[in-house]
Amino acid sequence: MIRLDHLTYDYDSGKRALDDVSLAISDGERIAVMGANGSGKSTLARIIAGLITPTRGALKLNRSAGTPPKIGILFQDPDNQMVASVLENEIAFALENQAMPMTAMEPLVLETLTRFGIEHLRARLTTELSGGEKQRVALASVMISSPDILILDEPDSFLDDNGKAMLGRELERLHDEQPSLIEIRITQYPEVARGYPRLVVFAEGRVVADHEPTRVFANVDFCDKAGLSYRVPELPESSKRLLAVRRPASSGPRSLEMKSVTFEYLEDKLVIDDIDLIWNRGETIGISGESGSGKTTLGLLLSGLLTPTRGELLFYDAENRLLGMTVRPGWVVGAFQQPERQFFLPTCREEIAFGPKNFGQKLSDDQISSYLELVGLNPHEFLLRDPFSLSMGEKRRLAFAAILSLGPSFILFDEPTCGLDPEGVGRFVSLTRALKQAGLGQAIISHDQPLLKATSDRILSLDDRKDLAPA
Ligand SMILES: Nc1ncnc2c1ncn2[C@@H]1O[C@H](COP(=O)(O)OP(=O)(O)OP(=O)(O)O)[C@@H](O)[C@H]1O
Numbered sequence: 001m002i003r004l005d006h007l008t009y010d011y012d013s014g015k016r017a018l019d020d021v022s023l024a025i026s027d028g029e030r031i032a033v034m035g036a037n038g039s040g041k042s043t044l045a046r047i048i049a050g051l052i053t054p055t056r057g058a059l060k061l062n063r064s065a066g067t068p069p070k071i072g073i074l075f076q077d078p079d080n081q082m083v084a085s086v087l088e089n090e091i092a093f094a095l096e097n098q099a100m101p102m103t104a105m106e107p108l109v110l111e112t113l114t115r116f117g118i119e120h121l122r123a124r125l126t127t128e129l130s131g132g133e134k135q136r137v138a139l140a141s142v143m144i145s146s147p148d149i150l151i152l153d154e155p156d157s158f159l160d161d162n163g164k165a166m167l168g169r170e171l172e173r174l175h176d177e178q179p180s181l182i183e184i185r186i187t188q189y190p191e192v193a194r195g196y197p198r199l200v201v202f203a204e205g206r207v208v209a210d211h212e213p214t215r216v217f218a219n220v221d222f223c224d225k226a227g228l229s230y231r232v233p234e235l236p237e238s239s240k241r242l243l244a245v246r247r248p249a250s251s252g253p254r255s256l257e258m259k260s261v262t263f264e265y266l267e268d269k270l271v272i273d274d275i276d277l278i279w280n281r282g283e284t285i286g287i288s289g290e291s292g293s294g295k296t297t298l299g300l301l302l303s304g305l306l307t308p309t310r311g312e313l314l315f316y317d318a319e320n321r322l323l324g325m326t327v328r329p330g331w332v333v334g335a336f337q338q339p340e341r342q343f344f345l346p347t348c349r350e351e352i353a354f355g356p357k358n359f360g361q362k363l364s365d366d367q368i369s370s371y372l373e374l375v376g377l378n379p380h381e382f383l384l385r386d387p388f389s390l391s392m393g394e395k396r397r398l399a400f401a402a403i404l405s406l407g408p409s410f411i412l413f414d415e416p417t418c419g420l421d422p423e424g425v426g427r428f429v430s431l432t433r434a435l436k437q438a439g440l441g442q443a444i445i446s447h448d449q450p451l452l453k454a455t456s457d458r459i460l461s462l463d464d465r466k467d468l469a470p471a
């Protein structure tokens with residue numbers, strides 16, 4: 001069992017992430033953990049996994065057998081998990097640590113690869129996987145070692161529907177094989193939490209609810225306050241003005257055309273196969289597709305970060321005159337799947353100011369604060385924070401602010417709602433509506449169909465390569 005007694009955790013910066021938390025979890029229990037971005041969920045996961053030690057209070061782990069429990073943790077960012085360069089070795093790593101003989105290891109690795117639907121990727125480099133594929137590998141490598149305590153920090157954020165079904169099946173299997181397994185599942189999806197007998201909700205580092213999920217969700221006021229309600233708010237006028245202040249429309253393109261674009265990372269392995277696409281300003285295109293179907297690659301091509309193997313990218317002005325065949329800085333910007341990869345400055349303030357500065361535009365602290373407010377980050381707390389010290393959802397929000405401050409003509413969002421709490425998802429939807437009104441072209445890559453339907457004018461599916469109109 002797991003016991004936390006009046007446990008407090010302060011990060012080195014002084015930020016209190018857990019505040020006097022007491023919690024007991026018995027062997028065999030399955031619990032869901034929810035809470036707004038920055039409420040302390042991942043910190044709790046790290047504490048229980050023994051990766052950080054409490055500032056005050058105690059953590060006790062006991063097992064009826066008397067030996068210390070084996071703990072498996074899946075990090076929120078699957079990149080933090082990977083140790084081996086080849087996928088197969090990544091899966092075998094936990095078994096090697098248990099000194100399992102080669103003869104026993106091989107069949108187990110093979111079986112696991114098949115169960116998690118990644119056998120065709122076994123010889124791939126772990127750095128060359130899509131987000132969803134990485135998450136499958138990370139899950140397989142955690143679950144293969146049959147842990148006594150399994151901590152899953154938003155394990156499905158990058159998974160498509162097949163991946164989610166696979167995760168459900170594998171969890172069930174694990175519980176059947178090992179009834180004393182403790183499972184702690186951090187999630188932002190109420191429908192996932194409803195599948196658990198117990199839901200613990202965090203707010204500002206404290207436990208604010210610990211009940212059956214139905215009882216928690218029945219209290220609407222409570223859910224609103226805890227950031228668990230999805231609602232599309234009307235943006236304040238000041239925010240709309242902020243978004244409408246763009247660089248002169250004449251400087252950017254009116255539309256973008258992809259003409260017979262093909263792309264391959266390795267020879268003879270087509271990832272993007274002959275795509276034609278016209279993307280106008282003021283239009284929002286949804287891009288869907290299974291894990292590994294090439295969504296992110298298409299996004300990288302659209303934003304000019306990859307060059308097509310064949311075909312071309314053309315830009316036109318308002319009179320439909322050709323502007324050029326390469327993306328110029330500021331025309332198309334992308335908010336990518338893993339936001340922290342875009343950060344490189346010591347404070348959130350500099351991160352937001354950097355882009356405009358390159359265009360000779362100096363943002364005042366007031367303007368920078370407005371961008372933070374727009375994405376739901378309190379400027380007093382975040383202006384001077386180190387971007388790398390933010391929680392996952394906070395990083396995602398900062399990445400939006402940094403991109404919006406550039407005032408682009410076209411903007412591409414790759415899995416924008418991964419890691420956002422329900423409040424953040426609602427805020428994102430209203431943000432895209434305001435950006436559309438302000439005349440931006442938007443492309444939204446997501447495996448979340450309801451999100452695409454709520455935001456997009458049309459949806460391009462990379463699975464069957466047909467344009468679908470939103471229902
Ligand atoms: N390395 C760090 N240094 C300083 N502060 C941190 C660090 N990591 C997290 N924090 C802060 O501690 C608080 C809790 O962070 P934590 O990552 O536990 O939140 P979370 O509930 O997992 O959020 P999310 O839903 O965004 O994943 C947040 O305010 C965060 O900004």
Ligand SMILES: [Mg+2]
Nearest residue numbers: 041042076392
């Ligand atoms: Mg987290």
